[in-house]
Amino acid sequence: MFKLKKPKQESLPGREQPSVFKGAADWKDVLAPSVVREIGPGMPSPKGKSDAYWAEIGSTREIARYFRCFYAAITSGTTYAGMLNSLYTGDFGEADCDVALHVVPADPTRTVWDLEHKIAQLEADYAEEKNSARKQIVLHQIEELRRRHAAIRIGDQKLFFVSVQAAASSTDFDVFKRCCNLLVKRFAGKGIHLRAADTRQLQALFEMTPLDAKTVKDAFRDMESSNVADLLPFGTGGLRHRTGIVLGMDPSGGLVLYNSWYSAMGNYNVVVFGRAGFGKSFLIKLMTARSAPLGIRTAVIDPEREYENLMVGLGCPYIKLHPSSKDRINIFDVDLVEEDDGTVKVDLDGAVQAVQAVVFRMIRVYDPGVLNGQAKVLIQEKIKELYTKRNITDDPGSLCETSWDGPAIRVAGKPKKMPTLSELHFLMEREPELQKAAQLLKPFTKKGGVPAQAIFDCESTFDAKDLPAFAFSVAGLDEEIMKPLGLFVATKWAWEKFGRDRKTRKRIVVDEAQMMMDTPETARWLEDCFRRARKRNISMCAGTQGFEVFLRVPQGLGILKNSSTKFLMRQEPIDIAAVREKFNLSEGEAGFLLSAQKGWGIVKADNDATIFYGKTTDEEYRWFTSDPNDLRLLGGVGNAV
Ligand SMILES: Nc1ncnc2c1ncn2[C@@H]1O[C@H](COP(=O)(O)OP(=O)(O)OP(=O)(O)O)[C@@H](O)[C@H]1O
Ligand SMILES: [Mg+2]
Numbered sequence: 098m099f100k101l102k103k104p105k106q107e108s109l110p111g112r113e114q115p116s117v118f119k120g121a122a123d124w125k126d127v128l129a130p131s132v133v134r135e136i137g138p139g140m141p142s143p144k145g146k147s148d149a150y151w152a153e154i155g156s157t158r159e160i161a162r163y164f165r166c167f168y169a170a171i172t173s174g175t176t177y178a179g180m181l182n183s184l185y186t187g188d189f190g191e192a193d194c195d196v197a198l199h200v201v202p203a204d205p206t207r208t209v210w211d212l213e214h215k216i217a218q219l220e221a222d223y224a225e226e227k228n229s230a231r232k233q234i235v236l237h238q239i240e241e242l243r244r245r246h247a248a249i250r251i252g253d254q255k256l257f258f259v260s261v262q263a264a265a266s267s268t269d270f271d272v273f274k275r276c277c278n279l280l281v282k283r284f285a286g287k288g289i290h291l292r293a294a295d296t297r298q299l300q301a302l303f304e305m306t307p308l309d310a311k312t313v314k315d316a317f318r319d320m321e322s323s324n325v326a327d328l329l330p331f332g333t334g335g336l337r338h339r340t341g342i343v344l345g346m347d348p349s350g351g352l353v354l355y356n357s358w359y360s361a362m363g364n365y366n367v368v369v370f371g372r373a374g375f376g377k378s379f380l381i382k383l384m385t386a387r388s389a390p391l392g393i394r395t396a397v398i399d400p401e402r403e404y405e406n407l408m409v410g411l412g413c414p415y416i417k418l419h420p421s422s423k424d425r426i427n428i429f430d431v432d433l434v435e436e437d438d439g440t441v442k443v444d445l446d447g448a449v450q451a452v453q454a455v456v457f458r459m460i461r462v463y464d465p466g467v468l469n470g471q472a473k474v475l476i477q478e479k480i481k482e483l484y485t486k487r488n489i490t491d492d493p494g495s496l497c498e499t500s501w502d503g504p505a506i507r508v509a510g511k512p513k514k515m516p517t518l519s520e521l522h523f524l525m526e527r528e529p530e531l532q533k534a535a536q537l538l539k540p541f542t543k544k545g546g547v548p549a550q551a552i553f554d555c556e557s558t559f560d561a562k563d564l565p566a567f568a569f570s571v572a573g574l575d576e577e578i579m580k581p582l583g584l585f586v587a588t589k590w591a592w593e594k595f596g597r598d599r600k601t602r603k604r605i606v607v608d609e610a611q612m613m614m615d616t617p618e619t620a621r622w623l624e625d626c627f628r629r630a631r632k633r634n635i636s637m638c639a640g641t642q643g644f645e646v647f648l649r650v651p652q653g654l655g656i657l658k659n660s661s662t663k664f665l666m667r668q669e670p671i672d673i674a675a676v677r678e679k680f681n682l683s684e685g686e687a688g689f690l691l692s693a694q695k696g697w698g699i700v701k702a703d704n705d706a707t708i709f710y711g712k713t714t715d716e717e718y719r720w721f722t723s724d725p726n727d728l729r730l731l732g733g734v735g736n737a738v
Pocket of ligand 2: 377378379608
């Protein structure tokens with residue numbers, strides 16, 4: 098018998114091949130972690146065998162992130178407002194700290210029934226208890242439950258089931274370990290016991306996410322509404338200097354109040370770092386405008402002609418240091434300074450030092466090699482000689498001449514004329530050892546024949562006395578030589594003027610401060626100002642986009658160290674690693690700074706820190722904006738552009 102062979106079914110060409118639609122990634126492929134592991138004692142870890150429990154989760158952005166979850170058990174009988182704030186602000190170094198607060202309302206009828214039941218039980222215990230001490234304890238419990246019962250029955254309080262969980266995480270294993278230890282220690286003394294969710298780290302992590310369907314978590318505590326309110330992150334702005342200005346809002350809408358002179362801070366200095374165009378100058382203008390009504394005087398050194406609208410808005414002078422302007426300042430101006438013991442003297446040493454720095458800088462423009470040790474000492478002597486010739490000494494009276502001035506004698510005397518650069522040049526020319534240096538200084542004097550370079554060879558045309566604010570613009574000066582010089586001269590001048598009165602709080606703003614870091618004298622001088630400012634009641638404020646340029650020189654680091662307040666606006670990706678290290682930022686903070694919108698930043702004021710947005714009124718915005726499109730539309734308050 099023959100069996101009929103079944104004809105072979107015609108197969109589709111390429112039947113073994115998977116469907117072309119199967120390979121496409123769906124949402125699960127995008128969301129799913131690349132690795133999910135729970136590690137326990139004895140299992141392999143980045144540092145040999147593990148001795149603890151944690152979870153390891155990978156993603157498309159990072160190979161693995163280590164998580165350790167904790168249940169927060171509130172051990173103290175009472176709660177207090179903001180008791181979890183330090184968990185929310187996550188001030189534990191570089192690692193991240195996430196918090197999950199689950200609040201589930203309890204059914205009031207069931208709660209009242211439960212309470213009545215418990216009270217009845219305790220009353221029975223009380224009747225039977227013979228020991229009088231224990232009787233008192235039971236009585237207290239009954240009283241507490243009765244109070245609760247009454248509050249819930251009349252609707253004064255509601256009962257909630259509350260679960261608080263925290264998770265420390267980092268991609269760096271050492272950082273992660275440090276953070277876990279710190280977290281537990283920090284809370285132990287605050288009536289909050291952080292219990293690690295050992296043997297169930299993954300489960301605990303899952304419970305912190307919205308994916309977990311369970312409403313009442315495994316670890317919970319019952320709480321009344323007022324206690325729950327104490328746990329919520331109201332007002333965790335982290336910066337509430339009550340005596341300060343309103344800087345803006347934090348992400349939860351709370352006010353951020355800031356005072357550079359806040360008593361807990363080491364000094365009053367400020368640095369503002371950030372990428373160009375993301376709000377450094379805007380923030381400095383905001384601080385200046387809001388500080389003026391508090392009696393804080395501000396001098397601004399403006400390299401870009403950005404502060405004119407602000408000064409016009411405040412009704413304060415805007416001095417243009419430019420060949421075609423009539424405004425002039427003399428680098429030889431010297432003023433009074435108040436010593437620690439309250440005595441007032443002429444700041445002659447400071448003036449000599451600053452003039453010397455300007456002169457050295459001018460000479461270096463053309464030949465950095467001319468200034469050997471001997472030349473430096475001789476120039477210093479010549480500067481001193483000029484003051485001596487005018488009989489200017491430490492004595493405040495020596496700044497004035499007592500002379501006939503018309504029909505009456507001036508009792509206080511008329512201010513003496515100060516030396517000028519031409520006079521110094523004249524002395525240097527006659528000193529054989531300084532011939533070469535004098536030649537190089539000449540272009541900066543009137544004799545040099547270049548008016549644009551001789552703008553500092555003159556008497557001052559302006560006095561800053563008692564002004565709430567004033568600004569110098571060096572925008573019209575040439576970028577290479579005169580602008581950095583102008584920045585320095587103007588800062589020095591403001592410093593001398595502000596030294597006089599230690600009772601008044603003052604701020605000197607140096608925007609684009611990186612320009613002063615490129616020569617050793619100016620960098621050293623600025624750093625010195627930051628170091629000495631506190632004694633003069635001055636808050637030095639440096640703004641810069643050149644983070645790397647600024648910190649490349651040791652003086653930049655010195656300025657940073659001597660600044661209690663640091664404002665960080667949006668950062669360049671290339672700078673972020675250095676910024677993170679210098680300011681001890683967490684990964685979350687660093688991530689925020691990479692994508693921060695205009696006006697958003699992080700402020701670190703010694704131990705306090707917060708994310709903030711510099712919120713302004715419409716009028717303030719018109720004073721502060723430097724966006725050319727805004728200025729065109731607004732027409733410029735003071736014809737600034
Ligand atoms: N807090 C803010 N609210 C509204 N707008 C803002 C805020 N901060 C900045 N801006 C807008 O961004 C523009 C640029 O800001 P700003 O001039 O302060 O930048 P910058 O950091 O000083 O830049 P550069 O380094 O170039 O000087 C402002 O002119 C303004 O229009
Ligand atoms: Mg700016």
